[in-house]
Amino acid sequence: MDYLEIIGKNKLSGSVKISGAKNAALPLLASTILSSNEVKITNLPNVADIKTLLKLLGMLGTEYDQNNTDIVIDSTNVNKTTATYDIVKTMRASILVLGPLLARFGHCEVSLPGGCAIGQRPVDLHLKALELMGAKIELKSGYIVATVDGALKGATIVFDKVTVTGTENIIMAATLAEGKTTIVNAAKEPEVIQLCEILLDAGVQIKGIGTNRIEIVGTNKKLVPFKPFKIIPDRIEAGTYLCAGAITNSKIKIENIIPLHLDAILAKFEEMGYKILREENSVTIFPTKHIKPVNITTTEYPGFPTDMQAQFMAIATMANGVSIVDEKLFENRFMHVSELIRMGANIALNGTVATITGTPNQLIGTDVMATDLRASSALVLAGLVASNITKVHRIYHLDRGYDKLENKLKNIGANIIRKKEN
Numbered sequence: 001m002d003y004l005e006i007i008g009k010n011k012l013s014g015s016v017k018i019s020g021a022k023n024a025a026l027p028l029l030a031s032t033i034l035s036s037n038e039v040k041i042t043n044l045p046n047v048a049d050i051k052t053l054l055k056l057l058g059m060l061g062t063e064y065d066q067n068n069t070d071i072v073i074d075s076t077n078v079n080k081t082t083a084t085y086d087i088v089k090t091m092r093a094s095i096l097v098l099g100p101l102l103a104r105f106g107h108c109e110v111s112l113p114g115g116c117a118i119g120q121r122p123v124d125l126h127l128k129a130l131e132l133m134g135a136k137i138e139l140k141s142g143y144i145v146a147t148v149d150g151a152l153k154g155a156t157i158v159f160d161k162v163t164v165t166g167t168e169n170i171i172m173a174a175t176l177a178e179g180k181t182t183i184v185n186a187a188k189e190p191e192v193i194q195l196c197e198i199l200l201d202a203g204v205q206i207k208g209i210g211t212n213r214i215e216i217v218g219t220n221k222k223l224v225p226f227k228p229f230k231i232i233p234d235r236i237e238a239g240t241y242l243c244a245g246a247i248t249n250s251k252i253k254i255e256n257i258i259p260l261h262l263d264a265i266l267a268k269f270e271e272m273g274y275k276i277l278r279e280e281n282s283v284t285i286f287p288t289k290h291i292k293p294v295n296i297t298t299t300e301y302p303g304f305p306t307d308m309q310a311q312f313m314a315i316a317t318m319a320n321g322v323s324i325v326d327e328k329l330f331e332n333r334f335m336h337v338s339e340l341i342r343m344g345a346n347i348a349l350n351g352t353v354a355t356i357t358g359t360p361n362q363l364i365g366t367d368v369m370a371t372d373l374r375a376s377s378a379l380v381l382a383g384l385v386a387s388n389i390t391k392v393h394r395i396y397h398l399d400r401g402y403d404k405l406e407n408k409l410k411n412i413g414a415n416i417i418r419k420k421e422n
C-alpha cells in the first residue's frame with residue numbers, strides 16, 4: 001500500500017490541467033451497452049474507478065483498446081449480465097450497468113452495494129423506478145436480480161430524492177424501453193447532461209435536458225449508433241486544485257475546464273475573500289490577505305456539491321473565525337473531521353452540522369488516514385499548510401478519483417511524495 005508524505009508550507013504557483021470527469025465517464029462507459037457500434041471516447045481520466053468499470057464491462061463481454069486518455073470501446077458483443085460482488089464492493093457506481101443491461105437483455109444480476117464510509121447509500125430509488133417500468137426485482141443472496149418480459153415499458157418516474165446515478169440508470173433504461181419515460185425530480189448535474197447529450201447525438205429522442213423533468217422516447221430494444229465524444233472536465237478535481245491555491249494562499253490557474261460548472265464553488269471562494277478570474281476555459285484564484293470564514297450547505301447541482309465539502313472544511317480551519325458546514329446529502333460524510341482534529345483543527349460536530357473555528361497556521365502535520373475519496377483530498381490539502389510532515393495513509397481512496405494527484409501538485413510547487421508502506 002502507498003502513502004503520501006507532504007512537507008507543508010510551500011507556496012504554490014503555476015497552472016494545473018484538469019482531467020476528464022470520473023463521474024461523467026462512469027455512466028458514459030456504461031451507456032455503451034446501448035450502442036450498436038464501436039465508439040471512440042477521448043479525455044478519459046486515468047483513475048482506479050474507471051479501471052474498475054472497464055474490468056466489469058470486460059467481464060460482460062465489452063471489448064476495448066485504451067491508449068492513455070483515448071479509448072475505442074465496443075459493447076455490441078456483451079453476452080453476460082452479472083456484476084459480481086468482488087467488483088461492486090470496490091465501486092458502488094457499478095450499479096450503473098443495471099439499467100442498460102436490463103433494458104437490453106431483459107435480465108441482469110448486480111450485487112447489492114453495501115453501505116460505505118460516507119453513509120448507508122441505498123439504491124431503492126433505482127429499483128422502484130425500474131419496477132414502475134415493468135421490471136420484476138428480487139433480492140437473492142445479496143444480489144439484485146432484475147427481469148422483464150420483452151422490453152421495459154415507458155413510465156412516469158417521480159424520484160422522492162434527487163439521485164444522480166439513479167437518474168442516469170433510468171435514462172439508460174428508458175433509451176431501450178417501449179414508449180415514453182418521464183423522469184420528474186431528475187438530477188441536473190453536468191454529468192447527467194452529458195449522458196443525455198451523447199444519447200441525443202445517437203438519435204434518441206430526449207427532451208428537458210438539464211432540467212428536473214426529462215422525457216425520453218425509447219427505441220423498443222433497438223441499439224443506437226453512438227458518435228465519438230470527449231468527456232467533460234472534472235469539476236470536482238478542478239475545485240480541489242483551486243482549494244490547493246486557496247489554502248496555501250497562492251495564485252493558481254486551473255485549465256481545460258468549463259467555468260460554468262464551478263459557479264457554486266467559485267462563489268464560496270469569493271465569499272472567503274479570494275479574487276477569482278474566470279476565462280473561457282480556465283479559472284485563476286488569487287491569494288487574499290484575510291481568509292474569511294464561510295457557511296456552506298451541500299445540495300444538488302447547481303448548489304454546492306457534497307464532493308467539495310471536505311476540501312472547503314480544510315480551508316475553513318485556516319480562516320479567521322467560525323465557519324459552519326451543513327452536510328445535507330450523506331449522513332456520515334464527516335470522516336475527515338477527526339483526522340483534521342488530530343492535525344490541530346478546532347471542529348465541533350453536531351449531527352449534520354460541523355462548526356469550524358479557524359485560526360491561520362494552526363495545523364500540525366502527523367500521520368492521518370484517508371477514509372473516502374474526497375476526505376482524502378482534504379487531508380492532503382491540510383498537509384500542504386501544516387507545519388512538519390504529514391503522512392496520508394490508505395490513499396487507494398484518493399487513487400479512485402484523482403488522476404496523478406501528487407504529480408500535478410508537485411508541478412505547482414508542493415513538496416509531496418508517494419511512498420510504500422513498510
Ligand code: UD1
Pocket residue numbers: 023026093119120121122123124125126127161162163164165166305306307329330
Ligand atoms: C453521485 C456521485 C457522488 C456524489 C453524489 C451526490 C457518481 C458516480 N457519484 O453519487 O460523487 O457525491 O452523486 O452528488 O456520480 N439515495 C437514496 N436512494 C437511492 C439513491 C440515492 O436514498 O436509491 C440518497 C442517497 O443516500 C443520498 C442522496 O439520495 O442521500 C443522493 O445520492 P445520489 O445522488 O444517488 O448519489 P450517487 O448517485 O450514489
